[in-house]
Amino acid sequence: MKILIADDDRDLLGLIAFALTQAGYLVVRASDGPAAIRAFEEESPDLVVLDINMPGASGFQVCEAIRVKSRVPVMMLTVRGEEEDLVRALELGADDYLNKPFSPRTLLARIKALLRRAGVESTAPLAVGQVTLDVDEHTVRIGDGAPVRLTKLELRLLQMLLANAGRTVHSDRLLVQVWGHRNSGDRQLLKQLVHRLRQKIEADPANPVLLQTAAGSGYKLIVE
Amino acid sequence: MKILIADDDRDLLGLIAFALTQAGYLVVRASDGPAAIRAFEEESPDLVVLDINMPGASGFQVCEAIRVKSRVPVMMLTVRGEEEDLVRALELGADDYLNKPFSPRTLLARIKALLRRAGVESTAPLAVGQVTLDVDEHTVRIGDGAPVRLTKLELRLLQMLLANAGRTVHSDRLLVQVWGHRNSGDRQLLKQLVHRLRQKIEADPANPVLLQTAAGSGYKLIVE
DNA sequence: GCGCGCGGTAACAGAACGGTTATAAAGCGC
DNA sequence: GCGCTTTATAACCGTTCTGTTACCGCGCGC
Numbered sequence: 129m130k131i132l133i134a135d136d137d138r139d140l141l142g143l144i145a146f147a148l149t150q151a152g153y154l155v156v157r158a159s160d161g162p163a164a165i166r167a168f169e170e171e172s173p174d175l176v177v178l179d180i181n182m183p184g185a186s187g188f189q190v191c192e193a194i195r196v197k198s199r200v201p202v203m204m205l206t207v208r209g210e211e212e213d214l215v216r217a218l219e220l221g222a223d224d225y226l227n228k229p230f231s232p233r234t235l236l237a238r239i240k241a242l243l244r245r246a247g248v249e250s251t252a253p254l255a256v257g258q259v260t261l262d263v264d265e266h267t268v269r270i271g272d273g274a275p276v277r278l279t280k281l282e283l284r285l286l287q288m289l290l291a292n293a294g295r296t297v298h299s300d301r302l303l304v305q306v307w308g309h310r311n312s313g314d315r316q317l318l319k320q321l322v323h324r325l326r327q328k329i330e331a332d333p334a335n336p337v338l339l340q341t342a343a344g345s346g347y348k349l350i351v352e
Numbered sequence: 353m354k355i356l357i358a359d360d361d362r363d364l365l366g367l368i369a370f371a372l373t374q375a376g377y378l379v380v381r382a383s384d385g386p387a388a389i390r391a392f393e394e395e396s397p398d399l400v401v402l403d404i405n406m407p408g409a410s411g412f413q414v415c416e417a418i419r420v421k422s423r424v425p426v427m428m429l430t431v432r433g434e435e436e437d438l439v440r441a442l443e444l445g446a447d448d449y450l451n452k453p454f455s456p457r458t459l460l461a462r463i464k465a466l467l468r469r470a471g472v473e474s475t476a477p478l479a480v481g482q483v484t485l486d487v488d489e490h491t492v493r494i495g496d497g498a499p500v501r502l503t504k505l506e507l508r509l510l511q512m513l514l515a516n517a518g519r520t521v522h523s524d525r526l527l528v529q530v531w532g533h534r535n536s537g538d539r540q541l542l543k544q545l546v547h548r549l550r551q552k553i554e555a556d557p558a559n560p561v562l563l564q565t566a567a568g569s570g571y572k573l574i575v576e
Numbered sequence: 577g578c579g580c581g582c583g584g585t586a587a588c589a590g591a592a593c594g595g596t597t598a599t600a601a602a603g604c605g606c
Numbered sequence: 607g608c609g610c611t612t613t614a615t616a617a618c619c620g621t622t623c624t625g626t627t628a629c630c631g632c633g634c635g636c
Contacts, residue, residue, distance in 0.1 A: 211454060215461045224469055241469060279612055296488045317614070319594065324612095334595090341594070343622085344490050344504050503623060539582090541625070547584065548623095558584090565583070 129243070130154040132173040134164035134190060135205065136182045144177070147232035148239070160184035165193050172198075175243060177235075178222075179205040180213050188220060195221040199308030201242045205230075246305070256293045257351030259329070259338065261286060270329055270338070281306060282325050289339065289349040296342040322347060353467070354378040354515060356397035358388035358414060359429065360406045368401070371456035372463070373529070378515045385409025389417050395515070396422075399467060401459075402446075403429045404437055412444055419445040425470040427462065429454075480517045481575030483553070483562065485510060494553055494562070505530060506549045513563065513573040520566040546571060 131153045135141045138159065145155045156171045158164035161184035168176065168190075176194060180187035191202055204217040204225040214225055224242055226235060254261045260269040266283055267275040278286065284306045289297060299318055307317065326333040342348055355377050359365045362383060369379045380395045382388035385408035392400065392414075400418060404411035415426055428441040428449040438449055448466050450459060477486040484493040490507055491499040502510065508530045513521060523542055527533065531541065550557040566572055 211451070211458045215455075215458050218461045218465055224465060238469070245468070281613075298488075314614095315593085316616085319596090320614080323595070323597095342489060343501065343594080344507075345488065505624075538625095540627090543583065543585090544625080547586095550584095567582080 130156060130171060130173040131175045131177065132156045132158065132167055132171060133177045134158040134182060135179040136160060143232065144235065147236060151236055161186060161190050164190045168194055175201045175239060177203045177205065180217065188216060191217065191220045191222055199305060201246045203238065203242060254290055256290055259290060261290055268329060276328050281321055285321055285325060289347065293349045293351045296346050296348040298346040302346060354380060354395060354397040355399045355401065356380045356382065356391055356395060357401045358382040358406060359403040360384055367456065368459065371460060385414050388414045392418055399425045399463060401427045401429065404441065412440060415441065415444045415446055425466045427466060478514060480514055483514060485514055492553060500552045505545055509545055509549060513571065517573045517575045520570050520572040522570040526570060
């Protein structure tokens with residue numbers, strides 16, 4: 129699990145990096161905006177921690193640049209009291225924020241929660257009920273059938289449904305998690321993706337058993 | 353999603369309630385400490401917003417009372433500069449705080465982030481008396497009957513009635529909460545929706561037991 | 577009686593929704 | 607470039623949902 133941290137305060141950067149490394153994460157550092165954007169593109173981390181106040185490009189700009197091409201979880205570091213900054217960050221697509229000063233323990237807890245929510249916590253083969261998902265290989269196996277190859281989007285969709293197995297996941301949330309945007313007009317994309325995924329994982333795609341529709345809200349994966 | 357707001361400033365209370373209602377949340381109000389604790393127990397909200405300075409029992413006491421029996425997310429409203437209040441609130445288990453004065457937009461962004469962080473996004477089935485409402489699945493169960501699918505509007509209506517179970521909800525309020533407008537000519541919409549909902553949840557739709565008419569004002573849900 | 581307001585019911589049409597198919601555009605290895 | 611896979615866009619169809627119109631029955635004041 130790779131985490132990118134961007135902050136111009138070298139001491140703080142070192143402290144955070146130490147804490148995260150201890151916790152078993154791989155840490156990439158950047159100490160200004162442009163470096164952060166470059167590092168993001170080169171390293172494609174699983175999570176990004178951004179300070180708002182940075183030389184070069186502010187955390188806002190970095191967040192915006194990241195959001196254009198990715199839905200990776202972003203955590204913002206803010207100064208207490210700067211409400212407007214905070215709101216702007218959240219509206220730009222940041223997933224969580226943390227007021228300075230904070231304890232490394234708090235940061236770690238938040239990062240874990242964020243990763244869990246994004247469903248990227250474990251890269252190992254993920255098995256729930258009949259469905260066994262191998263994220264590295266981009267394959268699923270249903271029961272003891274042959275592994276089936278999935279595309280990037282199919283994988284992400286299935287990952288989300290698997291992370292919430294048995295519960296309904298709303299279309300809007302799926303749109304955000306899979307594509308990173310929420311234009312409600314893009315329901316067609318989801319329709320298509322679900323259709324294609326059903327062709328691959330359902331014994332009878334016309335009568336889905338695993339990937340069921342929750343009319344009016346979204347989809348859910350049935351496991352027993 | 354139900355939110356309890358406790359503040360002794362009626363104007364502020366109204367403003368917040370309006371903003372949150374517009375954003376699609378169900379709002380429960382309290383204007384002093386004891387009322388807040390009572391409301392918390394009766395309504396079991398998904399999130400609580402507490403002013404620190406309140407007559408009866410301070411926000412601290414309310415927060416403490418809530419924390420004894422629940423881990424629901426709590427947001428404190430503080431006056432800027434009162435650092436020790438803030439620290440005390442966080443130690444008592446508050447999850448976030450907001451300095452007065454704040455904009456409704458700020459509050460909304462923070463509440464969203466807090467809900468996300470708490471992972472409350474998927475609401476557990478909401479049960480009052482005979483009626484069990486599962487918002488995610490868009491279904492109700494009456495007693496131990498089979499789950500019945502509801503449409504979006506039916507769900508919203510039932511949600512509103514359930515949130516005010518036992519009390520009459522005025523037609524105008526239902527119109528605003530369900531459709532977002534108040535053209536009094538639109539009573540017919542409500543009539544229809546009530547009719548359709550009764551077909552689904554009443555054993556004998558012609559003689560409603562659960563969803564009763566309050567002649568001249570509105571409707572109410574009977575629970576015992 | 578009559579007219580009137582109110583709530584309940586029925587019926588229908590347009591909109592919205594989900595599934596499916598077809599086709600275009602983008603990405604990628606060669 | 608070429609061919610293949612993946613992704614996006616559009617169109618069609620059947621079903622469900624929703625808004626509208628109309629009508630019925632009841633209570634009430636006149």
